[in-house]
Amino acid sequence: MENRKSILNCALQLFYQKGYDAVGVQEIVEKAGVTKPTLYYYFGSKRGLLEKLLQEHFGKMEEKLVRASAYDAGIPEILYRLARAFFDGATADPEFYLMILSLFYSGRQSEGFQIVYPMVKRYYRIYVEVFARASEELGNMHGRQEQFAIGFSGILDHHLMHAATNRDDLSKLHISDEETRSIVKQFMYGIYS
Amino acid sequence: MENRKSILNCALQLFYQKGYDAVGVQEIVEKAGVTKPTLYYYFGSKRGLLEKLLQEHFGKMEEKLVRASAYDAGIPEILYRLARAFFDGATADPEFYLMILSLFYSGRQSEGFQIVYPMVKRYYRIYVEVFARASEELGNMHGRQEQFAIGFSGILDHHLMHAATNRDDLSKLHISDEETRSIVKQFMYGIYS
DNA sequence: CAGCCTGTATACCGATTGGTATAATTGCTA
DNA sequence: TAGCAATTATACCAATCGGTATACAGGCTG
DSSP states (O other), X not given: OHHHHHHHHHHHHHHHHHOXXXXXXXHHHHHHTOOHHHXXXXXXXXXXXXXXXXXXXXXXXXXXXXXXXXXXXXXXXXXXXXXXXXXXXXXXXXXXXXXXXXXXXXXXXXXXXXXXXXXXXXXXXXXXXXXHHTHHHHOOOTTHHHHHHHHHHHHHHHHHHXXXXXXXXXXXXXXXXXXXXXXXXXXXXXXXX | OHHHHHHHHHHHHHHHHHOTTTOOHHHHHHHHTOOHHHHHHHHSSHHHHHXXXXXXXXXXXXXXXXXXXXXXXOHHHHHHHHHHHHHHHHHHSHHXXXXXXXXXXXXXXXXXXXXXXXXXXXXXXXXXXXXXXTHHHXXXXXXHHHHHHHHHHHHHHHXXXXXXXXXSOXXXXXXXXXXXXXXXXXXXXXXXX
């Protein structure tokens, strides 16, 4: 059972660094110190490995976002909590979330996109619901909840990407509370505030 | 010289659909109706093919953005022009820009990221300069021009991605003027406006 | 007609791809 | 201690990877 974990960890690191398609099964098992049949015993295929890898990391982030999206405060507070939860979750497990992003932006017909798309959609729905519920506070949304959700997640993803670029030590990746507040403030009140 | 063009076009389509690493040289030349030595005669390597491909498409988008960023109007107008130029450029050449995005979000150590990063940086700089120049209008930026640029480009990228998802015919990809104005308005004045 | 440069095809290279048949090892249970 | 199930290694598979040596066309110039 320890080999299984080692394979998952090594695969995550390699997929993040080089991309899913560019990493061979051989490379993974060598880094993990096992042999191929061990990998195929646990995961069945390279695709199965990716699926299990995503499943095991997906839940934590979703749970954080769901908890942050609770409708027990005003929009400013909820959006701040969401951004904070997102940055916390992403910086606690940076390789995973950056891999998610790379898979989400990869070719539509690629294995990676097909596997990751339903997951990203679930994150996205959380945002949409937050804005939909906020119609009391924001007035009739006229369908703009989707536009807001796209914009909000786009900003968060982009800031995360930017923070990760040119940083070789991902473990020190962090987005400060001050920056988070500034980002959310800009989203809510615009650039003139 | 016609084979050269055919190779470039087929490579772009395949790279967009499946991702750079998942597409073999053999697949490209078969689709283009040529043989491998022809590809290597023109481009030297698979990497060389990607570089030439990016170079031939990069200029048009950059030119549009630079023209739109001219400092001859207020921020609202400039940002609208930028968004319009971005969506026009991206929907006129959707495979190219979506491929750029996929390469930009791919693993840091991947060939694709290394090649595309300097180009994306040049787009990004255009946004940064726009916000930096706008300090008269927006007051002291305190370095927030980078935050604005990240947010703005993140929103545009995300909206483009979203518009392209679940659309099999990319040629009909379009983002309306109304939507563009709404997106820019939200960015400038927030969600309460 | 000889020579040359551009462009293209046949056929090949070693290395690596994802994946597996088989057997051995392990610890647990009957 | 015999046997069973879980786990792992050796050694292999056909197919594909990126890339190339060689030859041969075609047009152009001497």
